[in-house]
Amino acid sequence: MLLTDSTHDPALTSWVESANAPGHDFPIQNLPLARLRPASGDEPWRAGVAIGDHVLDLKLALEQSPWGDGIEALLEPLAAGDAAAFMALGARAWKLVREALSMALAEGSEQAPFLELCLLEPHRLEYSLPCRIGDYTDFYTGIHHARTVGALFRPDSPLLPNYPWVPIGYHGRASSVVVEGAAVRRPCGQSKGEASEPVFGPSRRLDYELELGLWIGAGNELGERVDMAAAEARLFGLTPLNDWSARDIQAWEYQPLGPFLSKSFATSVSPWIVTFDALAPFRRPSRRPEGEPQPLPYLDSVRNRESGAIDMHVEAWLQTARMKKTREPPVRLSHANVLEAAYWTPAQLVAHHTSNGCNLQVGDLLGTGTLSGPQPGQGGSLLELSGGGKVPLQLPGGERRTFLEDGDTVTIKAYCEAPGAVRIGLGSVSGTIEAAR
């Protein structure tokens, strides 16, 4: 099945010059959406599309430019800043709007003279979450993460027997999902070290988790299962995600019901959503390694086997307070390719989540789980990189880290590149640790 169309054509260029620079996150082949407004004043929220160094304001664009048949009605929820209403329109509407935006922003477009007036400077904008998140579920698809972390807790059986069969997940906290740039206060909690009794206080083992977030567009009715054939059409797009984690609190609280307060204090996402349509050139077969069990039939489909996986690079970067003061650039701590890191595909997560009749709703957020590469040094968290806090990481300026310190800024980035396709980026999400109080 051909996944790509004219919107992915590598020869396509934009009249917004900066979008044509090689290596830019936001070429015309990408077209990610965010909810935003001018930072000064109290103008209403609206959606925007990132194009090169600019953002096309879809409120202005709807007012200022003519659009094709039926497109204006589809753009209205975006112009009104109601991303959830747009996501609820479903996959056909998303594709039509992508095609319309691609034509409008393409070199030679007759809409260019109108839309030139609707371009905003990103640094003059403020961003919000795209919509109210009803529920947030965090999965555990990173098999190398599961193995490494499992080995720290259970050297004899790192990977539990259910791992190759069940996409493991837990229900996270939606209310504390925050958008790019929001400070993250070091949480307080109960932990138990070597002493005979636990103590309450600021976490001393604060960590990041390198993840992707999947946004649910069209949901399903309670009691209705979404099969593999329909699963991917429920997914609107992707964002870099940081699942901040307090390891000392986690280690003490996690048995027997899983993580709770060690995770629910903050989860950071980028405001930009890169749609699944934009990822078409980077879809790859989903294949189980030799000797691994095949997915049960409800988690299997021809399409998933042929193109369920995504060839995407994910990275975590650290800039300490001292590095900021001395103007040293951030240092990359983690990197992985999702193809290698993720044991389950996005469609499998949706099919599994709804397999008991659970209703996903528009704006629900699914985390992939920490994405670690197979090699030592490719851990997607400090827990892995420091061997459970035993081996400090040496930073270029002479500092050392086992876990995060106050003033540290962690940035999660993601991008796709492949021969014959224009590279696209997912932007980034940063958060800075503030002292506990």
Ligand code: CA
């Ligand atoms: Ca996680």
